[in-house]
Amino acid sequence: MSKGNRLHRIDQLIANDFDLVIIGGGITGLGIGLDAVTRGLSVALIDKNDIAYGTSSRSTKLIHGGLRYLKQLEFGLVKEVGSERAILHRLAPHLVIPEKMLIPIFENRGLGFFLTYIGLSIYDLLAGVKSGDKRQMLSRSKTLHAEPLLKPDGVKGGARYAEYRTDDARLTLSIARTAMDAGLIALNHCHAEAFTYNAEGKIDGVMAKATPEARTFRIKAKRVVNAGGPWVDEIRKFDSDSLTKQIILSKGVHIVVPHVRLPIQQAIYFDTEDGRMIFAIPRDRNTYIGTTDTLFNESPDTVFTTQADAEYLLRATNNLFPSVQLVMADVTSSWAGLRPLIREEGKDTSAVSRRDEIFESESGLISIAGGKLTGYRKMAERVVNLVFKSLGKKDVQSKTRTLSLCQNAFQSWKEVVKYLTTVESRIKASGGDGLDSYYLVTTYGVDTDQILDMVGSTYSLEQRIAAEARFTIKIEMATTLVDFFVRRTGMLYFNPELIKDHIEVVLEIFRLAFEWDEARIQKELDELTKVIETAKIKIPLHE
Ligand code: FAD
Numbered sequence: 001m002s003k004g005n006r007l008h009r010i011d012q013l014i015a016n017d018f019d020l021v022i023i024g025g026g027i028t029g030l031g032i033g034l035d036a037v038t039r040g041l042s043v044a045l046i047d048k049n050d051i052a053y054g055t056s057s058r059s060t061k062l063i064h065g066g067l068r069y070l071k072q073l074e075f076g077l078v079k080e081v082g083s084e085r086a087i088l089h090r091l092a093p094h095l096v097i098p099e100k101m102l103i104p105i106f107e108n109r110g111l112g113f114f115l116t117y118i119g120l121s122i123y124d125l126l127a128g129v130k131s132g133d134k135r136q137m138l139s140r141s142k143t144l145h146a147e148p149l150l151k152p153d154g155v156k157g158g159a160r161y162a163e164y165r166t167d168d169a170r171l172t173l174s175i176a177r178t179a180m181d182a183g184l185i186a187l188n189h190c191h192a193e194a195f196t197y198n199a200e201g202k203i204d205g206v207m208a209k210a211t212p213e214a215r216t217f218r219i220k221a222k223r224v225v226n227a228g229g230p231w232v233d234e235i236r237k238f239d240s241d242s243l244t245k246q247i248i249l250s251k252g253v254h255i256v257v258p259h260v261r262l263p264i265q266q267a268i269y270f271d272t273e274d275g276r277m278i279f280a281i282p283r284d285r286n287t288y289i290g291t292t293d294t295l296f297n298e299s300p301d302t303v304f305t306t307q308a309d310a311e312y313l314l315r316a317t318n319n320l321f322p323s324v325q326l327v328m329a330d331v332t333s334s335w336a337g338l339r340p341l342i343r344e345e346g347k348d349t350s351a352v353s354r355r356d357e358i359f360e361s362e363s364g365l366i367s368i369a370g371g372k373l374t375g376y377r378k379m380a381e382r383v384v385n386l387v388f389k390s391l392g393k394k395d396v397q398s399k400t401r402t403l404s405l406c407q408n409a410f411q412s413w414k415e416v417v418k419y420l421t422t423v424e425s426r427i428k429a430s431g432g433d434g435l436d437s438y439y440l441v442t443t444y445g446v447d448t449d450q451i452l453d454m455v456g457s458t459y460s461l462e463q464r465i466a467a468e469a470r471f472t473i474k475i476e477m478a479t480t481l482v483d484f485f486v487r488r489t490g491m492l493y494f495n496p497e498l499i500k501d502h503i504e505v506v507l508e509i510f511r512l513a514f515e516w517d518e519a520r521i522q523k524e525l526d527e528l529t530k531v532i533e534t535a536k537i538k539i540p541l542h543e
Contacts, residue, residue: 002473002513010210012185014217018044020387021206021221023192023235026056027172027373028356029227031380031400033186034179038403039384039396043184044219046208048191050483051176054229054300056373057169057487058337060254060279060291063088063096063374064163065127067269068277070119075126077355081374082127085164088374092174092405094416094445098133099165099281101269102146104320106154110271113137116159123161133162147265149321165267165281168373169487170443173476174405175376181407188477194238195224195365202364203239212479212514223387226367230300230338239365247340247369249297253305254290255313255537256333256493262287262317262324272316280317284439286332286494289313296338304538305334333493333535340369358383364390377401409446416441423448432459440464443489447471465489465502469509481510481524482531492535499532 020036022029025047033045047053065082066074089096105113120135129135136159143158144150180186189211196205196218203224209216228235233247259282267281280289292309307328314326342357356371356379366386371379381398388395410416420441424434430452440448452459454467472478472488484506485499486492492499511521 003515006187006210006213006479009185009187010213010215010217013044013046013187013190013208013219016042016044016185017220018042018185018222019391020223020225021045021219022225022227023206024054024227024229024231025051025172025176025186025188026054026227026229027052027168027175027376028056028229028368028371028379029225030172030175030179030186031376032225032227032368032383033184034175034182034403035377035380035384035398035400036387037179037182037184038399039388041384041387043179044221045179045184045186046190046192046206046219047186047188048211048231050188050479050487051186051477052169052172052487053188054231055337055339056172056229058252058254058335059168059373060252061166061168061281061283061288062099062163062279063166065123065374066372067119067123067161070122074355075122077375078123079126080378081372082123082129084374084377085127086130087377087401088166088171089164089413090411091400091403092171092445093410093413094406094419094442095171095174096164096166097442098413099163099267100160101163101267101279102138102143103159103161103269104143104147104150105156105158106271107156109154109273110275113157120159120161129162135159135161147268149262149264149323151320151322163267165283166373167443167490169490171373171405173487174445177476178403178405186477188483189479192235192238195363197363201362222391224365225383225387226365228367229369230340232340232367232369234300236359236361236365236367239361239363246343248295248343249300250339250341251294251296251303251309251336252291252339253309253313253334253336254288255305255310255331256286256288257326257330258332259285259287261326261330262289262321264321268320270316270320273319278313278316284494288493289317291337293339300338303336303338304534305336307537309336310334310537328537331537333496334537335493335535342370358386360386360390366390406445407447416445419446419448423452426452427459430455430457430459432464436461436464444468444471447475450475461498462502462505465498466505466509469506470513473510473513478510479514481506481528484510485528486531492531496532496535499528503528 019041020043022045037043063085124134138158191209192206194207195203198204205218205220226235359367424437428434451467455463478484
């Protein structure tokens, strides 16, 4: 997606009359795009920022059944997303990776041993968990042995159950690529600004602005889906939609600390003293901790982790692992995401349902909000069913249940492991130490080969990062430095020190690909500096 490639896509967006235009390139919009295009519709998708810019790169990064929704008696939701986990693992085994979770159980706190057992049993049943992966209840000594850092006081036992971890932004990107291979015309950094209407007052297009090119144009559409996530109401306001069911936003933050400072043996799901549940998840050389759940009343574009958010998570973690005593200086990075929740009078944010909702306006706008990463496929199927109905077309069955998201490369985690070994040997043969193979394969899957081809005969970290920049520009729509360092590589969150060391080589590759002038270079560097500062915990002046 270098400069010429973007211009070509803009031409395609202008020239076609699409069955469907989707606003929003998060997992919801792209899931809908993939479902629709593989059912034979002509589809375009635009995102005002980047693919996965919104909540889809700022989640807990788990493909999970939502154990906590059992507490809210949301059995249907648990059953749907619980069963989706295994499907997503099969569709993208290098991106949806099995992970056992440990839940420590305390006397006089949380659900207790018996209710946890009952809850996990219902969970296994609803989610159709296979026998080898079913919950395991642990004695006190086994729990403390499994996680020696746990505060022993009051530990009654524990439970272990199966979930999957992912890279949310990369999962969203792999859906984007699969959809684009099937014919989706997608453009990031392209803002929907208004709708156009036909003589009957029905929406028949979207006015869009491609930001880097400063070009405004109309995209003709028979139907428009608003998958704007936290911005869904903002987009509904372009229309005459009366906004009967409004969205409220709940903020959830995660902080990252070096794994050596919180060297847990596995992912842990624990309850805090104020009754909330928090995850601590090891990833590469880090452990990340989250999330909070607080009402957010400002613009979704201005969400960040405050010092108070980080202190809350540090306090809860130090309470569980007293020998660790993390301090603010241990926090190397953070992210803050927003859950759009359907307003329910008299309920606080943590009690409001996480279920998705579809709204249709008089003028034909279909908006979808809420839901989870894990449930994206079923949400997409429902929305596209509705699109078919409203177009008066004969329905075609959804095909995504068996459509691999990784260029049909892997059928199982076992095959991923086999590929990992070959990548490791290849890196070693060109002078590297092979340690990067896990990162490369769980980030790029089988495309690792293309990246290694670009690295050439001598492997080094600098060469690898340069190859990633070229690859993500060419194949994955990386258009800005922030796209690359945040959503293509996750470097901002999990390896921020690499940004400083390799910015020059990456900048030069982007400059050449997009023909940036001095002003644009400065703008890119300013934006990157801003996201780096934001990730390192903000202290707003008015707090
Ligand atoms: P988004 O990803 O926010 O996408 C909306 C997109 O619309 C954005 O990219 C934005 O740029 C674009 N947009 C907005 N306005 C315009 C416009 N005018 N023109 C063009 N584009 C526009 N789910 C799980 O399954 N597992 C988890 O572990 C998990 N953890 C979570 C943790 C937190 C803290 C939060 C907040 C949510 C979590 N979720 C999790 C839920 C999940 O992340 C979300 O349901 C999902 O990412 C929502 O995706 P989306 O596409 O609807 O929204």
